[in-house]
Amino acid sequence: xxxxxxxxxxxxxxxxxxxxxxxxxxxxxxxxxxxxxxxxxxxxxxxxxxxxxxxxxxxxxxxxxxxxxxxxxxxxxxxxxxxxxxxxxxxxxxxxxxxxxxxxxxxxxxxxxxxxxxxxxxxxxxxxxxxxxxxxxxxxxxxxxxxxxxxxxxxxxxxxxxxxxxxxxxxxxxxxxxxxxxxxxxxxxxxxxxxxxxxxxxxxxxxxxxxxxxxxxxxxxxxxxxxxxxxxxxxxxxxxxxxxxxxxxxxxxxxxxxxxxxxxxxxxxxxxxxxxxxxxxxxxxxxxxxxxxxxxxxxxxxxxxxxxxxxxxxxxxxxxxxxxxxxxxxxxxxxxxxxxxxxxxxxxxxxxxxxxxxxxxxxxxxxxxxxxxxxxxxxxxxxxxxxxxxxxxxxxxxxxxxxxxxxxxxxxxxxxxxxxxxxxxxxxxxxxxxxxxxxxxxxxxxxxxxxxxxxxxxxxxxxxxxxxxxxxxxxxxxxxxxxxxxxxxxxxxxxxxxxxxxxxxxxxxxxxxxxxxxxxxxxxxxxxx
Amino acid sequence: xxxxxxxxxxxxxxxxxxxxxxxxxxxxxxxxxxxxxxxxxxxxxxxxxxxxxxxxxxxxxxxxxxxxxxxxxxxxxxxxxxxxxxxxxxxxxxxxxxxxxxxxxxxxxxxxxxxxxxxxxxxxxxxxxxxxxxxxxxxxxxxxxxxxxxxxxxxxxxxxxxxxxxxxxxxxxxxxxxxxxxxxxxxxxxxxxxxxxxxxxxxxxxxxxxxxxxxxxxxxxxxxxxxxxxxxxxxxxxxxxxxxxxxxxxxxxxxxxxxxxxxxxxxxxxxxxxxxxxxxxxxxxxxxxxxxxxxxxxxxxxxxxxxxxxxxxxxxxxxxxxxxxxxxxxxxxxxxxxxxxxxxxxxxxxxxxxxxxxxxxxxxxxxxxx
Numbered sequence: 001x002x003x004x005x006x007x008x009x010x011x012x013x014x015x016x017x018x019x020x021x022x023x024x025x026x027x028x029x030x031x032x033x034x035x036x037x038x039x040x041x042x043x044x045x046x047x048x049x050x051x052x053x054x055x056x057x058x059x060x061x062x063x064x065x066x067x068x069x070x071x072x073x074x075x076x077x078x079x080x081x082x083x084x085x086x087x088x089x090x091x092x093x094x095x096x097x098x099x100x101x102x103x104x105x106x107x108x109x110x111x112x113x114x115x116x117x118x119x120x121x122x123x124x125x126x127x128x129x130x131x132x133x134x135x136x137x138x139x140x141x142x143x144x145x146x147x148x149x150x151x152x153x154x155x156x157x158x159x160x161x162x163x164x165x166x167x168x169x170x171x172x173x174x175x176x177x178x179x180x181x182x183x184x185x186x187x188x189x190x191x192x193x194x195x196x197x198x199x200x201x202x203x204x205x206x207x208x209x210x211x212x213x214x215x216x217x218x219x220x221x222x223x224x225x226x227x228x229x230x231x232x233x234x235x236x237x238x239x240x241x242x243x244x245x246x247x248x249x250x251x252x253x254x255x256x257x258x259x260x261x262x263x264x265x266x267x268x269x270x271x272x273x274x275x276x277x278x279x280x281x282x283x284x285x286x287x288x289x290x291x292x293x294x295x296x297x298x299x300x301x302x303x304x305x306x307x308x309x310x311x312x313x314x315x316x317x318x319x320x321x322x323x324x325x326x327x328x329x330x331x332x333x334x335x336x337x338x339x340x341x342x343x344x345x346x347x348x349x350x351x352x353x354x355x356x357x358x359x360x361x362x363x364x365x366x367x368x369x370x371x372x373x374x375x376x377x378x379x380x381x382x383x384x385x386x387x388x389x390x391x392x393x394x395x396x397x398x399x400x401x402x403x404x405x406x407x408x409x410x411x412x413x414x415x416x417x418x419x420x421x422x423x424x425x426x427x428x429x430x431x432x433x434x435x436x437x438x439x440x441x442x443x444x445x446x447x448x449x450x451x452x453x454x455x456x457x458x459x460x461x462x463x464x465x466x467x468x469x470x471x472x473x474x475x476x477x478x479x480x481x482x483x484x485x486x487x488x489x490x491x492x493x494x495x496x497x498x499x500x501x502x503x504x505x506x507x508x509x510x511x512x513x514x515x516x517x518x519x520x521x522x523x524x525x526x527x528x529x
Numbered sequence: 530x531x532x533x534x535x536x537x538x539x540x541x542x543x544x545x546x547x548x549x550x551x552x553x554x555x556x557x558x559x560x561x562x563x564x565x566x567x568x569x570x571x572x573x574x575x576x577x578x579x580x581x582x583x584x585x586x587x588x589x590x591x592x593x594x595x596x597x598x599x600x601x602x603x604x605x606x607x608x609x610x611x612x613x614x615x616x617x618x619x620x621x622x623x624x625x626x627x628x629x630x631x632x633x634x635x636x637x638x639x640x641x642x643x644x645x646x647x648x649x650x651x652x653x654x655x656x657x658x659x660x661x662x663x664x665x666x667x668x669x670x671x672x673x674x675x676x677x678x679x680x681x682x683x684x685x686x687x688x689x690x691x692x693x694x695x696x697x698x699x700x701x702x703x704x705x706x707x708x709x710x711x712x713x714x715x716x717x718x719x720x721x722x723x724x725x726x727x728x729x730x731x732x733x734x735x736x737x738x739x740x741x742x743x744x745x746x747x748x749x750x751x752x753x754x755x756x757x758x759x760x761x762x763x764x765x766x767x768x769x770x771x772x773x774x775x776x777x778x779x780x781x782x783x784x785x786x787x788x789x790x791x792x793x794x795x796x797x798x799x800x801x802x803x804x805x806x807x808x809x810x811x812x813x814x815x816x817x818x819x820x821x822x823x824x825x826x827x828x829x830x831x832x833x834x835x836x837x838x839x840x841x842x843x844x845x846x847x848x849x850x851x852x853x854x855x856x857x858x859x860x861x862x863x864x865x866x867x868x869x870x871x872x873x874x875x876x877x878x879x880x881x882x883x884x885x886x887x888x889x890x891x892x893x894x895x896x897x898x899x
Contacts, residue, residue, distance in 0.1 A: 082731075085731060216735075217735050217736050217739070218736065218747075219735070219736060219739040219744075219746065219747075220746060220865070221735065242863065242864075245863070245864055249861070249864035249865075250739075250746075250864055250865050250866075250867075251863050251864050251865060252574075252575045252746075252858055252862065252863055252864070252865045253613045253746065254574050254575045254576045254609050254613055254614070254858075255575045255576070255862065255863035257576075257605055257608060257609055257613070258575070258576040258605065258609070259863075260605070269733065271663070271736065274666075275674055275675070278668075278674070279674065289675070290675055291749075292612065292749075293608045293609075293612035293613055293749075295608075296604050296605055296608055
């Protein structure tokens with residue numbers, strides 16, 4: 001009995017001793033202040049990092065994405081389940097994002113295989129502590145505060161993140177850049193965001209703002225005036241009809257009809273949008289089927305109802321794409337867009353193709369072939385028909401121009417998929433009015449489709465053939481690889497000007513005359529002497 | 530609750546039953562209230578439409594009268610009155626009536642003041658069906674996709690009722706206490722699955738949560754058309770069992786001595802109640818409180834005689850939900866509140882007031898056997 005008690009007592013003492021030693025071992029202060037990094041986090045707390053961290057855990061999607069976008073993906077040793085879910089949506093969700101595309105490829109490749117550590121709300125503390133991270137990024141909300149404190153109690157450094165507007169995202173990018181010592185990358189990223197936002201705001205600043213109703217969930221939850229979503233709408237030159245509310249309120253059907261929005265935007269997660277995408281039907285038709293009473297609103301009457309991928313409205317740099325997308329919806333004419341056709345695509349299996357009939361544009365139909373390795377799913381196709389006389393600066397392209405040729409541009413077309421997807425050999429069927437051909441005295445066989453190649457910054461001629469001719473129109477079929485900006489145009493070699501109008505004739509004549517004069521002169525001088 | 534002599538039961542029953550005149554009067558009053566509430570709820574909304582215009586819009590739809598009106602109102606007014614407010618108010622009437630009468634039936638059959646329409650675990654079953662469609666994307670396929678959520682909610686509510694019923698059945702009998710416990714057990718199980726689905730829901734979580742809170746905002750004429758036949762038929766059939774319910778309150782012995790087949794009545798009532806609850810839940814989500822408290826309120830006012838309690842509960846439930854929904858629409862305009870918040874916050878104080886002023890022990894047969 002006594003012996004047993006003694007053993008127990010000894011054990012208890014040892015344990016007590018061990019417990020009292022552990023924290024001391026952990027709290028050995030480092031005196032090297034030279035490489036110290038200090039950043040202010042979302043709580044306004046100064047976070048002091050002894051050195052550039054090597055092991056980072058990110059329990060928030062924005063920090064995961066930004067860390068990778070700054071090229072610090074190698075340091076991420078664990079992420080939250082939402083990061084994994086978002087990234088699983090695929091690389092297409094990151095196409096066109098500011099920053100280096102190869103970093104996003106790395107993000108999509110690596111993050112699904114990183115340890116899943118729960119979320120900011122339900123972190124698996126044991127696993128996090130076990131990974132011994134140098135720093136942990138977490139969402140800061142009243143509901144995560146307790147978890148942040150728990151991790152800090154374990155001696156971990158936690159940077160709480162959050163955002164309410166564009167500036168907060170800039171600050172987040174800057175502070176993450178400082179933490180991982182990649183400040184120049186952060187500056188570049190912000191530079192690109194600002195220049196892209198600047199372009200949009202420049203082109204929409206003096207225009208009348210269309211009224212916009214943005215439905216987040218089909219319970220009629222929308223975005224109030226103090227939200228990030230509202231800022232995106234405003235930056236794109238729109239006017240949120242419910243900007244006087246705060247947060248994400250659920251609004252009344254009557255109020256929406258009364259507000260009579262010019263434009264309706266559905267989040268891609270909204271059940272009406274999901275139906276349109278699943279059934280590959282026009283969102284307006286689905287909307288009318290579900291809510292016939294909306295037929296009298298301006299937006300439905302003019303069919304200006306759109307679907308925005310939800311991730312273009314989250315707290316990371318992709319919001320820029322959201323702004324650009326909305327600006328096109330709100331102000332098509334300022335960009336020279338004459339007509340627009342938008343429809344969700346049906347599912348296209350790998351290597352399969354599908355044909356979409358098009359109405360209202362100078363296209364009859366378009367055939368898409370999916371790449372052999374990946375199908376196309378849950379995607380909205382949009383085609384903008386652009387007047388030939390506008391500047392293509394918003395598309396970052398130059399007008400079709402080939403030296404030595406006279407160019408007659410009929411129309412520009414932009415074919416987009418949202419979210420972006422690659423396509424294999426595909427076909428575009430378009431037609432040209434005969435009157436236009438006659439007006440410019442163009443032979444119908446000379447009309448071709450051109451594709452803007454972004455990498456070489458030039459226009460490529462695509463193989464185009466006449467398929468049908470009727471009284472008024474000529475119909476063509478053209479093959480293309482990859483979506484971009486297209487031009488329907490005719491190149492005509494400039495006729496050689498008459499001989500007396502050509503400079504080289506006069507140039508050579510002058511040279512010959514000078515030479516002859518020189519020879520004659522010399523001959524004369526020689527003769528005299 | 531128990532009477533010594535079965536024979537005395539019949540006599541007592543007669544004495545304490547509400548007289549025919551009072552019954553008619555009570556029902557008349559609730560009908561008038563419902564009518565008033567309906568008119569109010571159609572006339573008032575976030576968009577202020579003059580009452581005469583509203584009346585003209587409504588009357589212009591009636592065949593002989595439509596000739597005398599010239600349509601001089603904006604189309605949006607007509608859309609708001611005819612396609613938003615009217616179906617919403619009618620759906621409110623149907624759902625309120627279904628929940629309140631089912632609540633009265635459940636409290637009567639289980640002789641338990643805490644029973645409500647969802648007592649057999651029906652809410653959990655309904656939410657399970659709805660989240661299968663909303664989160665896991667189960668769909669009826671192209672063409673019927675938009676009916677998926679109501680359809681699955683309806684089917685799973687009935688399946689839950691059937692499951693609970695089969696678990697509780699002992700031979701040919703269905704003991705109410707076992708039924709109650711089976712309901713709790715099955716409900717708890719389904720809630721666990723529901724929580725798991727919600728854990729997986731991600732961005733669709735809000736849709737599920739809204740559905741659980743319930744509301745009349747999605748109301749359309751289709752919802753009214755789909756839910757009206759089962760609800761009206763179900764309530765009509767339930768009314769036929771009011772005598773059986775009265776007898777059941779006296780205990781099974783009394784009931785059998787009065788020549789009433791309690792087993793059959795119990796089974797029929799459970800089936801009918803599950804049917805109307807499933808129909809209501811399918812179109813409006815799980816709206817709480819109406820089914821629990823309205824029957825109690827009416828019991829305090831008109832007494833426990835089911836011949837008057839059932840119709841008045843049904844009509845007053847409808848009135849109450851229509852009014853609560855009106856408040857939900859108006860109070861934070863142009864936003865909207867979930868109607869469950871209103872039903873509870875208006876209903877509970879009113880109920881407490883009744884409890885205090887009536888100074889009567891709340892029971893189910895309180896007045897029957899004093």
